Amino acid sequence: MVNELKNIEKISIENFQDDLISWFKAEQRELPWRKDQDPYKVWVSEIMLQQTRVDTVIPYFNRFIEWFPTIKDLADANDEKVLKAWEGLGYYSRVRNLHSAVKEVNEKYGGQVPDTPKEISNLKGVGPYTAGAILSIAYGVPExxxxxxxxRVLSRILSIWEDIAKPSTRKVFExxxxxLISHDDPSAFNQALMELGALICTPTSPSCxxxxxxxxCQGFHEGVESELPIKTKKNAQKNVELAAIIVKDxxxxxxxHKRPETGLLANLWEFPNVEINQHFxxxxxxxTDLFKESFDMNIMLEKSIGQIEHVFSHLIWNIRVxxxxxxxxxxxDNEWKFITLTQMEDYAFPVSFQKMLKLYKDTI
Structure with missing residues (x-):
């Protein structure tokens, strides 16, 4: 690790901090979670921003805080409403973990988000990044x-040639x-690094x-900024063929149908569907036989109304509707319900099934 960080010696850390923080304070985007440094709002925003673009998150964040303005409001909310607030944002385990952790904060810490690394890291779904973001941004702790x-930013600035796809590499950057972090203003420093990566030091064609x-920046001076960071490619996504039916009485x-409590899209609602042989x-x-076999369901299949593709990080659903x-x-029962189109608004559906509903509405 010593070798990977040798280029820190080439930097005036104080000047680096001043240049970075001054730029951030002058150029930062106006984002709703930056209006104050409320730890609850920082927490919600950071969970939402995992795997998701800022522009996508903004309306979800605003609605979520409107529905659940305090930790107690979220802790007291039922699971169905919380999933509905997250509907369409994806990676639903994030909100289930957030809801569970908020309940713990409400009960164990009197609704106050912990301000120590040990306590906050013990909360469900709060990993090293989220803990560091809350502690530094909301509490001014230099984590x-x-x-x-x-x-990406630091791999270029410090010319670090470690594979950032490997979990162990995170320790190098931590x-x-x-x-490098400013102990006078760790909140602005960490936000500035994130903002620099989002606006200037982008994955391709950085605006040097x-x-x-x-x-x-050592990467810029060496002319290798476009070669960094080193990141190995993920395995190819698996293709899964499904048949889904919008069936009415x-x-x-x-x-x-309500999906199982664990696994992909847990506890969300869906239209009945089965996996089919993609080679046949x-x-x-x-x-019809597959639905009978899987759900003991005697359906009368009418017509095909289209096909939908939905992409996850690890697989692709190709759904015949x-x-x-x-x-x-x-x-x-608790897993199967007959509802009207109007009642659909009360249930949380994954994006793929919202697409199916739109197909269906276009046919009636």
Whole structure:
């Protein structure tokens, strides 16, 4: 690790801090979670921003804080409403962990987000990055908050040639931040590194001529900024073929199904669906048989209304969407419900199933 950080010696740390923080205070974007440094709002924003673009997060953040303005409001909310507030944002384990952790904060810490590394790191879903972000931004604690943006920026500034796709590499960058961070204003320093990665030191074609810390950047001086960071490619995504059916009873109500409590899209609602053999052209009778076999469901398959592709980080769903009908004597329980189109608003659905609903509405 000593060798990877040898270029820190080439930097005037004080000048680097001044240049970075001055730029941030002059050029930072106006974002709703920056209006104050409330630890709860910082926490919510950081969880939402994982794997998700800022422009996408803003309306979700505003709605979430409107629905749950305090830790107590979120702690007291039922799971269905919390999932509904997150609907469409994806990576739903984030909000389930947040909800669980907020309940603990409400009960154990009187609704006050912990301000020590040990306590905050013990909360469900709060990893090293999130802990560092909350502690530094909200509480002014000089802790590193190392995400992909920060690793990209520092790999160029310090000419670090370690593979950032390896979890062990994060320790290299955390050590670098501990040496570089401003103890006078750790909040602005960490936010500035993130902002620099988002606006200037971008993954491709970094805007080096506009960079406020260009004179400190070893990658720029060596002419290798476009080669950094080193990042190995992920494994190819798996393709999964599904058949989904929007099925209604004789009263026009639609049948929905609640996914299991664990696993992909846990506890969200969906239209009945089954995995089909992607190498075999399945007709209506075979698909009907699959629904009977999987759910003991006697459906009358009507017609195909389209196909949807939905991409996850590790797999791709290719979904054939059908309409159909079923008798209302199909048993309802906690996992199966008949609801009207209007009642759909009360249930949280993944984006893929919202796309199916739009297809269906276009046919009626």
């Amino acid at each position: 590193p908050a190392v995400d992909g943006n920060v690793m 050590k670098a931040v501990r040496q 001529l506009l960079c406020p810390v260009r004179e400190h 004789e009263n026009g109500r639609l049948l929905i 052209l399945m007709g209506k009778s075979q698909i 059908y309409t159909g009908s079923i008798s209302s004597d199909f048993p309802e």
